[in-house]
Amino acid sequence: MRIKPNIWSFDSYFTFFILVFLILDSTCIVYEKKYLPLGADITIECKSPTPGEPSFSGSFVRRKNTHEFIYLDAVYMQIRDFSQNNRGTYRCISGDNIVSVTSLELSEKPATEDIVKLRSVGDELLMHCRRLTRATHVQWDWIPYDSGRTVSINVENEKIISDNNFESRLEISSDLTMKLSPVRFRDAGTYQCLFSDQTIGTSYTLITIQLSASPSSEVVRGSNVSLTCSLPHLSPMKYNSLVWAKMTETGLVPVKTQILNITMKENIVFIKDVSEEDLHWTCLVFHHSELAAFIQLQLLYRGTPAELATNIYQTSAAYTRIIKGAAENENILRNSVFYARNICLVPAFAVTLLIIYRIFK
Secondary structure: OOOOOOOOHHHHHHHHHHHHHHHHHHOOOOEEEEEEOOOOOOOEEEEOOOOOOOOOOOOOOOOOEEEEEEEEEEEEEEEEOOHHHHHHEEEEEEEEEEEEEEEEEEOOOOOOOOOOEEEEOOOOOOEEEOOOOOOEEEEEEEEEOOOOOOOEEEEEEEEEEOOOOOOOEEEEEEOOOOEOOOOOHHEEEEEEEEOOOEEEEEEEEEEEEEEEOOOOOOOOOOOEEEEEEEEEOOOOOOOEEEEEEEEEEEEEEEEEEEEEOOOOOOEEEEEEOOOOHHEEEEEEEEEEEEEEEEEEEEEEEEEOOOOOOOOOOOOOOOEEEOOOEEEHHHHHHHHHHHHHHHHHHHHHHHHOOOOOOOOOO
16 A cells, blocks of 8 residues: 655644634734723723834724824723723724724722822813712812822812812812812822721822923924923832824824933923924823823914814824724624634634644544
């Protein structure tokens, strides 16, 4: 009996199998589900499947507390003060393909750890005092980042009794949510909610971000200006870099990155001979490789027509986007993704069986 030669070696089979598996797995959808406490901030990242292409645009289902952002090969959606209206399924789509699916749900239990919030000077800050039973009298304690002293803010029958250090910038709602507006740089620190029975409610850590232009944000052609992005402190999360990026025709371009430490908490970029192309800037705050916050700064060009102040986040025909779906469809979509991932792996499993059969035949 003539033995049919095997022209493939074991290494060839193994290499072929790895290549097929990687190709098939790269086409599968990534699914993630997160439970967030009321009032938390979150940033969803939608990366391009082909890194290195900076010409992406984005479109989102907009809400009052959502902000869109395009940077390098990714589209970001930041949700501030997460609430019931934001729960649901968010799909990251590149072209006509679903790249990833993120499901966001509201946690029924109050937060057990500090909720960290980054706010720029002039923003508003919402802080929820939440527990399972209703209360009418609460006290907010504020511990500034630069001292160990405690400033108390008393609330009774939905009215603020004491407003020390905040100069009437505080408001309270019927559900005991406190709003601080406008935020100032010195407001950074820890805010903790206490009930009359000494129960501790939600605790927030506020990190303020300040942008400034020197000598002025009003510039003329050929003048010089320096931009500063600074944080008052780095704890509790070590925000390890600040990036100044400039808006160009192709998108945001990073100009200067500053690694932060205990003594360096700002990033300064110097612009020489200002022109119309140097008006739109953004300071990005990164925690490791994750984008934690972004703040925009627009220089005012004297004598420039009003049409220069356009929306810098426009969409185009070729786009990457995040689409929010109804929360009730989340289970259907999750099951679809589960089956899709399994279907993706079926050919890889079949190839494995074929290789084993050929090896031992």
